[in-house]
Amino acid sequence: MSGRALCVLGLGLIGGSLLRAADRAGWRVHGSTVSETDRAAARAAGFQVTDTLDEALAAAADTDALVAVAVPLPAVADVLSAVARKAPRCRLTDVVGVKEPVAEAVRRHTPLARYVGGHPMAGASSGGWASGSVDLFTGAPWVLAADEGTDTEVWAEVAGLVLDIGAQVVPAAAAEHDAAVARVSHLPHVLAAVLASVGADGGPLALAMGAGSFTDGTRVAGSPPELVRAMCEGNRDALLAAVDDALGRLGAARGSLASTGGLAATIRAGHLSRRAFDAVRGKRHADDTDPHPQLDLSAPGALEQLRDIGRAGGRIIALTGTHCTYTP
Amino acid sequence: MSGRALCVLGLGLIGGSLLRAADRAGWRVHGSTVSETDRAAARAAGFQVTDTLDEALAAAADTDALVAVAVPLPAVADVLSAVARKAPRCRLTDVVGVKEPVAEAVRRHTPLARYVGGHPMAGASSGGWASGSVDLFTGAPWVLAADEGTDTEVWAEVAGLVLDIGAQVVPAAAAEHDAAVARVSHLPHVLAAVLASVGADGGPLALAMGAGSFTDGTRVAGSPPELVRAMCEGNRDALLAAVDDALGRLGAARGSLASTGGLAATIRAGHLSRRAFDAVRGKRHADDTDPHPQLDLSAPGALEQLRDIGRAGGRIIALTGTHCTYTP
Numbered sequence: 001m002s003g004r005a006l007c008v009l010g011l012g013l014i015g016g017s018l019l020r021a022a023d024r025a026g027w028r029v030h031g032s033t034v035s036e037t038d039r040a041a042a043r044a045a046g047f048q049v050t051d052t053l054d055e056a057l058a059a060a061a062d063t064d065a066l067v068a069v070a071v072p073l074p075a076v077a078d079v080l081s082a083v084a085r086k087a088p089r090c091r092l093t094d095v096v097g098v099k100e101p102v103a104e105a106v107r108r109h110t111p112l113a114r115y116v117g118g119h120p121m122a123g124a125s126s127g128g129w130a131s132g133s134v135d136l137f138t139g140a141p142w143v144l145a146a147d148e149g150t151d152t153e154v155w156a157e158v159a160g161l162v163l164d165i166g167a168q169v170v171p172a173a174a175a176e177h178d179a180a181v182a183r184v185s186h187l188p189h190v191l192a193a194v195l196a197s198v199g200a201d202g203g204p205l206a207l208a209m210g211a212g213s214f215t216d217g218t219r220v221a222g223s224p225p226e227l228v229r230a231m232c233e234g235n236r237d238a239l240l241a242a243v244d245d246a247l248g249r250l251g252a253a254r255g256s257l258a259s260t261g262g263l264a265a266t267i268r269a270g271h272l273s274r275r276a277f278d279a280v281r282g283k284r285h286a287d288d289t290d291p292h293p294q295l296d297l298s299a300p301g302a303l304e305q306l307r308d309i310g311r312a313g314g315r316i317i318a319l320t321g322t323h324c325t326y327t328p
Numbered sequence: 329m330s331g332r333a334l335c336v337l338g339l340g341l342i343g344g345s346l347l348r349a350a351d352r353a354g355w356r357v358h359g360s361t362v363s364e365t366d367r368a369a370a371r372a373a374g375f376q377v378t379d380t381l382d383e384a385l386a387a388a389a390d391t392d393a394l395v396a397v398a399v400p401l402p403a404v405a406d407v408l409s410a411v412a413r414k415a416p417r418c419r420l421t422d423v424v425g426v427k428e429p430v431a432e433a434v435r436r437h438t439p440l441a442r443y444v445g446g447h448p449m450a451g452a453s454s455g456g457w458a459s460g461s462v463d464l465f466t467g468a469p470w471v472l473a474a475d476e477g478t479d480t481e482v483w484a485e486v487a488g489l490v491l492d493i494g495a496q497v498v499p500a501a502a503a504e505h506d507a508a509v510a511r512v513s514h515l516p517h518v519l520a521a522v523l524a525s526v527g528a529d530g531g532p533l534a535l536a537m538g539a540g541s542f543t544d545g546t547r548v549a550g551s552p553p554e555l556v557r558a559m560c561e562g563n564r565d566a567l568l569a570a571v572d573d574a575l576g577r578l579g580a581a582r583g584s585l586a587s588t589g590g591l592a593a594t595i596r597a598g599h600l601s602r603r604a605f606d607a608v609r610g611k612r613h614a615d616d617t618d619p620h621p622q623l624d625l626s627a628p629g630a631l632e633q634l635r636d637i638g639r640a641g642g643r644i645i646a647l648t649g650t651h652c653t654y655t656p
Contacts (some may be wrong), residue, residue, distance in 0.1 A: 183534045184537050188544075189541060190594065194598065197597045198577065199605065200604055209508050212451055213548045215609075217516040218601070221598040232591050246578065253522065254572070262561060270522065270523075273525045
């Protein structure tokens, strides 16, 4: 895929890191951003950044570039309207943390674009170009939506970009992505906020006593509140289900502690779950040497098979033409 | 205080680290443990470790050593019974994560001991001598109980030990400690367990998508479950209050998300709380050069003043004789 053109719209933490990483991987990159600070910083780093969104999209149309939307959810509709004006038939992806709302916005604003939704599972506690890094996505899971009707040719191109920059492709239906991300990304932000507030309710003595468990448990409460809100509120229905699950489990712990004085079930279940997560992470970082199964994206039923790979915890680790290599 | 004798009972993560750190600081140390693994490892590292608890306490009585109880709460009563048999009038401290239950056990089992309760705010996700480190307590807050009736001479000796090994003394009433630690240490463990379980409920896809926020938010769920249970269950009443606070805040977030779709209040409060915590941590690690106030532990009302220092988020950073230097 090297040598292809990529247009990144939005040059904050994620977009800025994508621009750097794709450039290093040999893509011809350009971008745009509404932030004057980020624009100046990206130009100072030697990148081609247009003054306006429309100019960036005109250049994308001229070079037949893949277009990547890297703005927060509340700004997506405006960017897509510009896409419809300037590059209506482009190949389009995004890096927004929810996938069904973005897919719906694409259908509404720029229905002719050949869209494949994406979501890199990487971040930091601060935003902006300056917080980004060429290595942000190395080894990170990057979900690509594989719903029925997805254009597998564009899917393969976006997967190629993701693999080129060192991330791993996790295929999923948009709705399944949104349900999962509510559990492992949005709920952690809500719980971190709750924990930080309960700690602060204890006054200066409690905060002075905060150590490793409080530091780690509240880390993401340090993220920019407007970004956290946009992310969580944009996935409202799935997040409600995850919060209800957490309320049920926390209420059960409360009941057990109050009645029997014991927390065995809560602590044991949490420990086994964390060990299961460690096993998944270990697999993610393992230097797999076994022969891996392959899947031809152009074969009938390929999208359903992609979703099954993701449901089983698998990921795509290589791509040649339309042939994916995956870990089961 | 260097050159003084210290007897450490229990050589796991905390006790083992205390033994190493006090030794490096020039204390004459010995210890004991019921774990054959830890005993062999400590001896292999060159430390004096007796075969039995009674032998260690007999040696402590002979050398007029400060005795530090470093066993989990469920084992405290048995250790205190041995103290009453072998060294009933010793100067006694402990490192257990709750202070009122230990103080009550001391009153019951070894009422003649001159006891000052302690709790280092440091830990790790695994236990045992092998997980310990001579630097575990460097810069860490170490709470010392300063209730009315506390022997200020022993308090000064224990504070000297804590400062000798590079930690910072946070004075607090036992009950205030227990309420605070429920918020910043025990609740984080309960929430980590809940979050890990909600994530695992999402199946392999959700776990495969887990990134920084889920990794950090569930880290302490990897701790040995029996230690987490002992710690949390031993602080039942205070933990119930903290869990109720968390349930109330999480329920309010749920209600807001369901009714208005917004999480502004939750996220903003969490962010401000985390920033307040960062400010406290920054102060903890600052290279303070201002002149600091002093407190004479032998003066009337010193214990009340100590508690006020802790309530305000202050800490003792130096000690000469009975004169404490503290940061307000």
